[in-house]
Amino acid sequence: MRNVVPILTVVCTLLVIWYAAAVWLNAPWAYNKAERAGIELNFADLVSDTWSQDKPKLPAPHQVGAEIWKTTGEMVLNGRGFSKRSLIYHSWVTFSATALGFLLGTGLGIALAIGIVYNRTMDMSVMPWVIASQTIPILAIAPMIIVVLNAVGISGLLPKAMISMYLSFFPVVVGMVKGLRSPAPMQLDQMRTWSATPAQTFWRLRLPSSMPYLFASLKIGMAASLVGAIVGELPTGAVAGLGARLLAGSYYGQTIQIWSALIMAATLAAILVGLIGVLQRITLKRMGMA
Amino acid sequence: MGWLVFALGVWAGGWWLNHVLAHRPKTRLTRLAVPVIFGVTILMIWEAVVHGLEISPILLPPPSQIAVTFAAKTDILWEDFVQTVIKGALTGYVIGCGAAFLIAVAIDRFPFLQRGLLPVGNFVAALPIIGMAPILVMWFGFDWQSKAAVVVVMVFFPMLVNTVQGLQDTNAMQRDLMRTYAAGYWMTLLKLRLPAAMPFIFNGLKIGSTLALIGAIVAEFFGSPIKGMGFRISTSVGQLALDLVWAEIAVAAMAGSAFYGGIALLEKAMTFWHPSQRGRT
Amino acid sequence: MTDETVISAKDLSLTFQTNDGPVHALKDVTLDVRKGDFVSFIGPSGCGKTTFLRCMADLEHPTGGTITVNGVSPEEARKSRAYGYVFQAAGLYPWRTIGGNIRMPLEIMGYAKAEQDQRVARVLELVDLAGFEKKFPWQLSGGMQQRASIARALSFDADILLMDEPFGALDEIVRDHLNEQLLSLWDRTDKTICFVTHSIPEAVYLSTKIVVMSPRPGRITDVIESPLPRERPLDIRDTPEFIEIAHRVRDGLRAGYGDAI
Numbered sequence: 001m002r003n004v005v006p007i008l009t010v011v012c013t014l015l016v017i018w019y020a021a022a023v024w025l026n027a028p029w030a031y032n033k034a035e036r037a038g039i040e041l042n043f044a045d046l047v048s049d050t051w052s053q054d055k056p057k058l059p060a061p062h063q064v065g066a067e068i069w070k071t072t073g074e075m076v077l078n079g080r081g082f083s084k085r086s087l088i089y090h091s092w093v094t095f096s097a098t099a100l101g102f103l104l105g106t107g108l109g110i111a112l113a114i115g116i117v118y119n120r121t122m123d124m125s126v127m128p129w130v131i132a133s134q135t136i137p138i139l140a141i142a143p144m145i146i147v148v149l150n151a152v153g154i155s156g157l158l159p160k161a162m163i164s165m166y167l168s169f170f171p172v173v174v175g176m177v178k179g180l181r182s183p184a185p186m187q188l189d190q191m192r193t194w195s196a197t198p199a200q201t202f203w204r205l206r207l208p209s210s211m212p213y214l215f216a217s218l219k220i221g222m223a224a225s226l227v228g229a230i231v232g233e234l235p236t237g238a239v240a241g242l243g244a245r246l247l248a249g250s251y252y253g254q255t256i257q258i259w260s261a262l263i264m265a266a267t268l269a270a271i272l273v274g275l276i277g278v279l280q281r282i283t284l285k286r287m288g289m290a
Numbered sequence: 291m292g293w294l295v296f297a298l299g300v301w302a303g304g305w306w307l308n309h310v311l312a313h314r315p316k317t318r319l320t321r322l323a324v325p326v327i328f329g330v331t332i333l334m335i336w337e338a339v340v341h342g343l344e345i346s347p348i349l350l351p352p353p354s355q356i357a358v359t360f361a362a363k364t365d366i367l368w369e370d371f372v373q374t375v376i377k378g379a380l381t382g383y384v385i386g387c388g389a390a391f392l393i394a395v396a397i398d399r400f401p402f403l404q405r406g407l408l409p410v411g412n413f414v415a416a417l418p419i420i421g422m423a424p425i426l427v428m429w430f431g432f433d434w435q436s437k438a439a440v441v442v443v444m445v446f447f448p449m450l451v452n453t454v455q456g457l458q459d460t461n462a463m464q465r466d467l468m469r470t471y472a473a474g475y476w477m478t479l480l481k482l483r484l485p486a487a488m489p490f491i492f493n494g495l496k497i498g499s500t501l502a503l504i505g506a507i508v509a510e511f512f513g514s515p516i517k518g519m520g521f522r523i524s525t526s527v528g529q530l531a532l533d534l535v536w537a538e539i540a541v542a543a544m545a546g547s548a549f550y551g552g553i554a555l556l557e558k559a560m561t562f563w564h565p566s567q568r569g570r571t
Numbered sequence: 572m573t574d575e576t577v578i579s580a581k582d583l584s585l586t587f588q589t590n591d592g593p594v595h596a597l598k599d600v601t602l603d604v605r606k607g608d609f610v611s612f613i614g615p616s617g618c619g620k621t622t623f624l625r626c627m628a629d630l631e632h633p634t635g636g637t638i639t640v641n642g643v644s645p646e647e648a649r650k651s652r653a654y655g656y657v658f659q660a661a662g663l664y665p666w667r668t669i670g671g672n673i674r675m676p677l678e679i680m681g682y683a684k685a686e687q688d689q690r691v692a693r694v695l696e697l698v699d700l701a702g703f704e705k706k707f708p709w710q711l712s713g714g715m716q717q718r719a720s721i722a723r724a725l726s727f728d729a730d731i732l733l734m735d736e737p738f739g740a741l742d743e744i745v746r747d748h749l750n751e752q753l754l755s756l757w758d759r760t761d762k763t764i765c766f767v768t769h770s771i772p773e774a775v776y777l778s779t780k781i782v783v784m785s786p787r788p789g790r791i792t793d794v795i796e797s798p799l800p801r802e803r804p805l806d807i808r809d810t811p812e813f814i815e816i817a818h819r820v821r822d823g824l825r826a827g828y829g830d831a832i
Contacts, residue, residue: 002405003405003406003409005406006402006403006404006405006406006407007405007406007409007410008406009402009406010403010406010407010410011406011410014410025429057428057429120312120313121305121308121309121312121313121324123312124308124311124312124320124321124324124325125308125312125324125325125327125328126325126328127325128325129325129328129329132547134500135499135500135546135547135549135550135551136500136542136543136546136547137500137503137504137507137542137543137546138504139504139507139508140504140507140508140519140520140523140538140539140542141523141535141539143511143523143524143527143535144523144527144532144535144539147527147528147530148349148350148532151348151349152349219416223416223417223418226418227418227420230418230420230421231420231508231511234511234512242421243421246421246423246424246512247424247512249424250424250425250427250428250512250513253428255425255428258424258425259425261421262421262422262425265417265418265421266417266418266421269416269417269418270413270416270417273416461662463658463660463662464662464664466625466628466630466656466658467656467658467662468679469629469630469649470628470630470649470654470655470656471652471675471676471679471680472649472650472651472652473679477679481675481678481679482664485664485666485667486664486666488666561666563665563666563707563709564665564666
């Protein structure tokens with residue numbers, strides 16, 4: 001808790017910088033408008049103009065806040081919380097793809113990790129490729145997956161979830177292999193002295209020991225899933241989802257819309273990763289590891 | 291039908307070969323051969339399945355066709371590589387990592403700033419920063435400068451957090467020893483804390499290397515001149531020229547591995563003393 | 572041996588404020604260490620022997636009383652590089668060779684390159700590590716690492732050597748060997764050595780003066796001037812004189828516990 005003051009200070013400093021940058025970046029357009037209107041701008045006018053432009057280069061935080069409120073809270077109050085113009089709707093679209101992809105990716109990742117730990121052939125054949133694939137910008141194939149799956153008649157949620165799955169899969173495999181191999185030789189020998197079956201060794205030693213590693217990679221996987229879902233929404237022609245909002249905003253120069261989508265995406269990421277953090281704390285506490 | 295039988299045969303053969311090799315004592319040769327055999331097997335099965343099931347090359351081109359395209363279009367691929375990797379990713383990577391390093395050293399003197407910035411940095415590192423791309427494209431234009439800017443933003447926080455953590459990674463005894471030598475701040479930084487921070491700094495550099503390529507490629511989806519790997523991928527997908535897309539992906543994979551591998555080699559040379567590096571030969 | 576006082580503590584106290592209330596790590600400690608002395612500090616953990624050593628080194632700040640090193644404050648002594656300090660663990664930098672580690676304080680203190688080389692070679696010779704200059708710490712045994720860390724403390728020719736349980740983590744045989752080497756080193760160089768230990772035989776074997784301490788609050792309960800000669804073969808430990816001093820130390824330790832046992 002002793003970090004609260006420093007964190008707040010840093011956050012406030014960032015906000016101040018943001019406001020200052022808004023003045024600086026939007027000033028040329030403000031001067032331009034004033035010149036055409038034949039008005040001299042004093043400093044107060046300049047500041048108030050730069051913080052309230054329609055399509056500013058950098059919208060001020062309160063403009064973004066107002067836009068987010070307008071497209072979330074206000075629409076909920078009007079009973080249109082799930083309309084196509086609401087950010088809640090778009091966040092939901094992105095979230096569902098993220099969550100589905102994350103679950104699939106985690107499941108597959110854990111399965112493959114178990115295979116790698118227990119099968120020497122798989123370990124030596126697959127593991128180098130898994131590690132190598134982490135260094136590859138996998139996201140580059142996102143547009144192709146979307147288009148190809150569309151061409152064979154799969155559209156909507158699934159193609160995006162596939163990209164999310166693909167992105168969350170690799171961190172989980174790497175983390176889980178490390179985790180399942182984390183018991184010390186002494187602990188494994190101990191299991192041998194009790195002549196435990198491989199299944200018992202797995203459930204009672206390897207799996208519990210792997211939990212800290214699993215959660216660390218789940219956090220990475222979740223963040224990657226969200227990025228995957230957002231990027232997966234780009235080539236679909238900007239229909240729905242936070243990625244679509246980003247793209248539409250950039251087409252029409254709606255900077256406030258871009259920033260509000262961005263902040264929503266950040267919030268979503270924070271909530272999802274935070275959720276895993278809570279899960280981690282509960283699990284590890286119950287296991288006596290935290 | 292013949293192709294499918296061939297695919298099954300290749301699969302069984304490859305697996306058997308790897309099974310035999312993997313259960314012999316590990317040597318450098320088997321360590322290299324097993325994954326290579328696995329990769330080749332996958333490529334052959336891919337080729338066979340595409341022919342056997344008569345999958346349209348518009349959906350999934352066979353590896354042979356990708357290879358032919360790769361060889362035929364090297365000029366385009368090279369141009370895209372220079373635009374995206376050298377100009378966009380590398381420039382942004384150097385600026386971003388350099389700035390993060392300098393700022394980390396600077397804030398290291400102020401525990402208050404560290405305590406504030408570290409959680410914020412960790413938080414930001416988990417955000418979908420790639421979403422900044424459309425904004426930065428708007429600010430810095432369509433050319434590589436905006437891509438470099440995206441890369442700067444993406445690599446900055448992981449590098450910052452890792453460097454700050456690394457600079458704190460000295461124990462009380464090491465610091466006391468420096469004190470008994472009456473070493474000043476800069477001496478301690480130079481002789482103790484920077485060397486001790488190297489494994490962390492390299493971790494940040496490695497994370498950054500993958501992020502840099504992703505950032506540069508994805509930023510091009512939001513607008514670019516008519517070259518660049520991201521541009522080529524998104525337009526070729528539109529034209530259903532998937533062989534060219536796969537060729538670009540191959541280039542991206544090679545560039546990514548080379549980039550990462552280069553840093554890993556440097557790491558091995560500079561942090562040979564660290565327990566994580568010592569075990570390997 | 573001259574009578575010049577090197578370290579002088581008077582009514583030295585140090586109190587740590589913790590969540591469970593104040594802890595009196597040192598209380599009213601008075602002690603003089605003369606030049607050329609080999610002083611051992613012995614006592615159970617928590618008796619303040621390490622804290623006392625750290626006060627001499629200006630690594631802790633006493634909350635009461637005075638302490639001088641070479642007639643000046645510990646801080647001035649530290650800044651004039653008056654002492655070498657050896658920690659419980661060797662604490663060598665893994666990224667530097669043995670030679671590079673010993674060179675480290677010399678680099679910091681701004682010695683010329685040629686002088687550095689010459690000094691490194693000399694202290695390596697002194698601790699019997701000649702030929703290991705190019706090795707990395709993790710390629711050496713624990714005993715060799717500890718010898719290297721002693722060489723590092725010797726390299727800049729401080730007259731005082733402060734050693735905090737330097738051999739605590741080593742096995743008995745290596746320890747005997749290093750004790751013997753340390754004695755002969757002390758004999759040859761005429762340094763003043765303050766040595767923290769919790770082994771009675773080690774304290775008696777090495778010291779000209781044994782300071783027995785006890786905890787809660789950390790204080791000195793007995794100071795024993797050793798009648799043993801400067802020349803001490805290992806088998807001196809079987810002589811009646813040796814055993815008598817050891818008995819006195821043990822009694823002092825037991826008395827310090829009071830009714831705790």
